[in-house]
Amino acid sequence: MAMIDIHVKILRYQPGKDDKPGWQDFAISVEDEATILDVLNEIHWRHDGTLAYRRSCRSSICGSCAMKVNGRNVLACETPIHRFGSKLKIEPLSGFEIIKDLVVDLEPFFAKLKRIKPYLIVDKPLPDKEFVQTQEQLEQIGESTLCILCAACSAACPSSWPNQEYLGPAALLKAYRFVFDSRDDGADQRLEIVNDKNGVWRCHTIFNCMEACPKKIKITEYLSRLKVKVVENSL
Amino acid sequence: MEKNFKQTSRTGSLAWLLQRLSAVVLFVLLLFHFLTYHFLTRTRAVEYRQVLERAQSWWFPLLQFAFLITALYHGLNGIWSVLEDYTTNKHWRLAWYCLLLTVGVVLLFVGTLTIIKLYTLKVG
Known part of the structure; x- marks a missing residue:
């Protein structure tokens, strides 16, 4: 396992505070076998603790972490970053109201x-x-x-x-x-x-x-x- | 949330079925159209006189009329289905429905006139 540098863009939004959703950039290092959820955890734990996203089972069975990555709806916990390369664009699911950042009202x-x-x-x-x-x-x-x-x-x-x-x-x-x-x-x-x-x-x-x-x-x-x-x- | 799930109309199943049936009929009619118009000609090139003779045989107007009705239904029902996706306001829905109905009636009238004209035209 080797560490790689990746560039992550995340759509951030907090109703009541922000006028509209906006992109925030993160440059981080993660293991090359990391999943999208690992990336979000890395950002949340070491870079910006205010980032909101849903996660639970980490085993693609609870259905909590569905989100849009580079235009495709995926489960963050089961999707390896190498599927998308070193540039990630992460958004909440379309068609739902955003509660905060990647958390939508289901x-x-x-x-x-x-x-x-x-x-x-x-x-x-x-x-x-x-x-x-x-x-x-x-x-x-x-x-x-x-x-x-x-x-x-x-x-x-x-x-x-x-x-x-x-x-x-x-x-x-x-x-x-x-x-x-x-x-x-x-x-x-x-x-x-x-x-x-x-x-x-x-x-x-x-x-x-x-x-x-x-x-x-x-x-x-x-x-x-x-x-x-x-x-x-x-x- | 319950108000979001009011039953709206029970005609969806018939429209869906007729859209598929009309697609099959259109496909058959289109094959027949190509065969009679472009392939089963007596001469290599398609000639005016030949087309007119065919247009005045007893089966041709019936075939064309079936084609017209089926194509109009299939096309307008398809557009209506798309419009229903994007129009939730019932007044706008009614307006679109009336417009499509008008377009359908006008095209049916014009198409029928053309078929009759072809059938009754004198071969010079």
């Missing part, structure tokens, strides 16, 4: 998630031990259950930027996850919610969500299946 994101009832709805009698699923039934939802709710997809979606009422890819993916779950009985309720101008029909298969997803979930494909399901259900 309340609207989670409110939309709640809207599609992100939990198992069971009307049939509960089995004695457990729900049994076939391999095919599991595979139908398998990948979609990997979502860690980091909001990288919704922040990358151009349909979400101008329309704050659009449910967004994360909530719609969660709807898919339950609609296609063989154990769930709430499909009709969810399909009614997503069959809306601000629901699944605002998705124009742009694929930005898929590109931004740190778990490489094929979100656009699942949303297309959801659209077909809505059509089958409503016509």
Whole structure:
């Protein structure tokens, strides 16, 4: 491991204090195998303690540290700096209000998630031990259950930027996850919610969500299946 | 937050389905258009008389009219879909909708007139 010098530009903003977001430059030395989170920690611990950013698990599972680096939405904890070179430009996720620096207000994101009832709805009698699923039934939802709710997809979606009422890819993916779950009985309720101008029909298969997803979930494909399901259900 | 998620309209599924169906129909019609206009000609070059003869066969106006209707629906529905992304104000939405509807009616009128004119034109 060797130390390298890098140049980091971070979009700083503190509502109530700053008029508008502005760039701050940092020249720091980090290990060549460092991640974006290591870079932010280095700045926070040794250069400027006022820098605000979210972090928690450091293992790309909590979804706290999603941010935009050199124009791409990534998880800071899992992204090595060598992916971008020695010049980094770090910004908060687009489409959300900034609370401070790289910390955005995710309340609207989670409110939309709640809207599609992100939990198992069971009307049939509960089995004695457990729900049994076939391999095919599991595979139908398998990948979609990997979502860690980091909001990288919704922040990358151009349909979400101008329309704050659009449910967004994360909530719609969660709807898919339950609609296609063989154990769930709430499909009709969810399909009614997503069959809306601000629901699944605002998705124009742009694929930005898929590109931004740190778990490489094929979100656009699942949303297309959801659209077909809505059509089958409503016509 | 609840006010942000009011159901707006339930026509999304039909518009989405018709957009895809019209795309498939357009593709087939376009192939047919190219074949009949540009490839299946009796002479090497496309001639006025030949085009006019074809335009006056019984199937041609029907094909062109189907083309006109499908292209108008597909194009205007596509624009409407984009406008809906960026227009949240309901008055602006209504204004755009009326404008698109007017454009559609005018183009349908002009297109139909052209098809009729081609069909009834005397081959000199």
